[in-house]
Amino acid sequence: MIIDCKSCGMSYDEKEYSMCPYCGHEPVKESEKIEVKSRKQEEKSKDIAEPEVVRVRASGNSIKYILIGLAILVAIAAAVYIFVDFGDSGVTVPDKYATIQEAIDAAEDGDEIIVQIGVYRENIDFKGKNIILRSTDPSDPSIVAETIIDGRDSGTVVSFRSGEGEGAILDGFTVTRGSGILISGGSSPVIQNCIIEDNTAEYGAGVAIFDSAPSILNNIITNNSGFLGGGIFIEESSPLVDGNEISRNRAEMGSGIVIISNSAPMVTNNIIADNVATRLGGGLVVALSSTPTIRGNTITGNVAERNGGGVLIEESEPVIEDNTISRNRAANGGGFFVVNSLNSALQVIGNNIANNLAYIAGGGFYMEGSSPTLDGNSFIDNISEYLGGGLAIYNSSPVILRNIFESNQAGIPEGGGAIWVSEDSILELNENDSNTYTLNLPNDIFWE
Numbered sequence: 531m532i533i534d535c536k537s538c539g540m541s542y543d544e545k546e547y548s549m550c551p552y553c554g555h556e557p558v559k560e561s562e563k564i565e566v567k568s569r570k571q572e573e574k575s576k577d578i579a580e581p582e583v584v585r586v587r588a589s590g591n592s593i594k595y596i597l598i599g600l601a602i603l604v605a606i607a608a609a610v611y612i613f614v615d616f617g618d619s620g621v622t623v624p625d626k627y628a629t630i631q632e633a634i635d636a637a638e639d640g641d642e643i644i645v646q647i648g649v650y651r652e653n654i655d656f657k658g659k660n661i662i663l664r665s666t667d668p669s670d671p672s673i674v675a676e677t678i679i680d681g682r683d684s685g686t687v688v689s690f691r692s693g694e695g696e697g698a699i700l701d702g703f704t705v706t707r708g709s710g711i712l713i714s715g716g717s718s719p720v721i722q723n724c725i726i727e728d729n730t731a732e733y734g735a736g737v738a739i740f741d742s743a744p745s746i747l748n749n750i751i752t753n754n755s756g757f758l759g760g761g762i763f764i765e766e767s768s769p770l771v772d773g774n775e776i777s778r779n780r781a782e783m784g785s786g787i788v789i790i791s792n793s794a795p796m797v798t799n800n801i802i803a804d805n806v807a808t809r810l811g812g813g814l815v816v817a818l819s820s821t822p823t824i825r826g827n828t829i830t831g832n833v834a835e836r837n838g839g840g841v842l843i844e845e846s847e848p849v850i851e852d853n854t855i856s857r858n859r860a861a862n863g864g865g866f867f868v869v870n871s872l873n874s875a876l877q878v879i880g881n882n883i884a885n886n887l888a889y890i891a892g893g894g895f896y897m898e899g900s901s902p903t904l905d906g907n908s909f910i911d912n913i914s915e916y917l918g919g920g921l922a923i924y925n926s927s928p929v930i931l932r933n934i935f936e937s938n939q940a941g942i943p944e945g946g947g948a949i950w951v952s953e954d955s956i957l958e959l960n961e962n963d964s965n966t967y968t969l970n971l972p973n974d975i976f977w978e
Contacts, residue, residue: 620644624648629650634663642661642662646666652680654689662701674723675704679706687729688700694719703725704726713739715740718742726750730754733758735779736752744769746771748772753779755780757781758784762776762787763788764789764790765790766792770796771795772800776801782807783842785806786814793822797822798827801827801830805832809835810837810867811834812839812858813829814829818846827854833859834867837860839867843871844870848877850878850879850881851877852879852880856883859887859888863922864914865883866894867892868898874903882907894909895909896918897923898924901928903928904928907933908936910938911937917942918949919947920938920947920970922949929958931965935965936970937968948973950978951976
């Protein structure tokens with residue numbers, strides 16, 4: 531039922547609204563009117579003057595002011611809430627410090643520095659501090675790509691050279707346009723979730739490690755170029771290199787990774803792909819008495835113009851286990867090239883060595899002056915345009931057990947589709963030869 535408000539005069543539906551929606555006035559119900567009338571009569575009988583209607587609710591104008599006051603209180607409360615919960619974004623750079631280095635200089639061990647998206651044109655040094663330096667979300671690739679430390683082509687972009695420990699963490703940045711990341715002086719920082727690209731240096735254009743034991747985890751190391759180690763260079767060090775993509779780097783030797791000089795890293799679960807060496811070791815070089823463990827990696831599509839498209843080993847005793855070495859190519863040793871490694875501690879176990887190409891010898895594997903143990907590997911679809919489709923053996927005495935040689939091919943009738951053996955080599959097989967041979971061309975084993 532439509533009624534007129536007794537206070538403001540506006541009309542409204544009494545069934546829909548219990549009070550006036552315009553001014554807040556509440557109409558007096560019939561029962562209340564009767565009660566009021568009775569009271570008025572009673573009071574009149576006592577000759578006491580009273581208002582026409584006894585009310586307990588404030589007038590419309592009073593309600594308006596009360597509502598305004600409540601709105602102000604709500605706004606103040608919201609402002610306080612925002613200040614408490616959101617006023618401090620947690621971002622250190624550039625909110626509190628204009629540059630990353632200023633934030634590092636002011637930090638103490640255990641501090642965390644959070645860097646907003648942006649390009650920071652500087653070269654930074656952790657200066658021995660065990661602090662966390664991270665982007666706003668290291669797990670988000672788009673944020674990592676847009677949080678950039680740009681070295682301006684003026685030297686090392688990020689340095690750890692003062693004995694930083696595992697508490698020093700670089701997490702979720704793009705590191706570019708300098709000589710990459712330097713780790714030295716017995717440091718053991720953690721480098722994770724970073725993109726390390728477009729850097730140039732003589733040694734380790736992406737990451738250079740000297741006499742240290744860092745953890746290099748889940749990074750993309752790409753398009754870097756140098757003399758030794760386009761992606762990573764490791765000297766006299768024992769880092770953990772796990773879960774990285776190391777791709778499209780260039781170097782004269784070891785375009786993906788170089789491991790030299792008594793180094794003993796763990797290189798596990800990486801993708802080492804499409805790197806190019808103008809001389810030796812397209813994917814990986816291990817040299818000078820080093821003893822790494824290389825396990826669970828995919829080493830594919832790498833190129834060396836001379837030797838060792840996938841892996842080159844010289845004077846070292848690595849354990850190379852459960853890797854996929856495929857589609858690599860070189861003049862000699864499309865998949866592997868092993869030289870001057872006479873210690874039988876050199877173990878090549880359980881690898882899939884497939885679809886590699888050598889222009890001269892050893893499509894899958896080339897060895898010279900060495901005594902490795904090859905156990906349980908699969909040599910499949912490797913090609914040499916001259917000798918040793920699967921394996922070429924020069925002046926060596928390997929132990930070859932339980933391997934599969936299938937559909938490998940050499941380019942000449944005396945080439946040895948599966949294995950070619952020089953006259954000055956000693957090939958040790960089981961008495962009944964535990965290796966299997968299938969569809970190798972032009973033959974399985976050729977003895978010179």
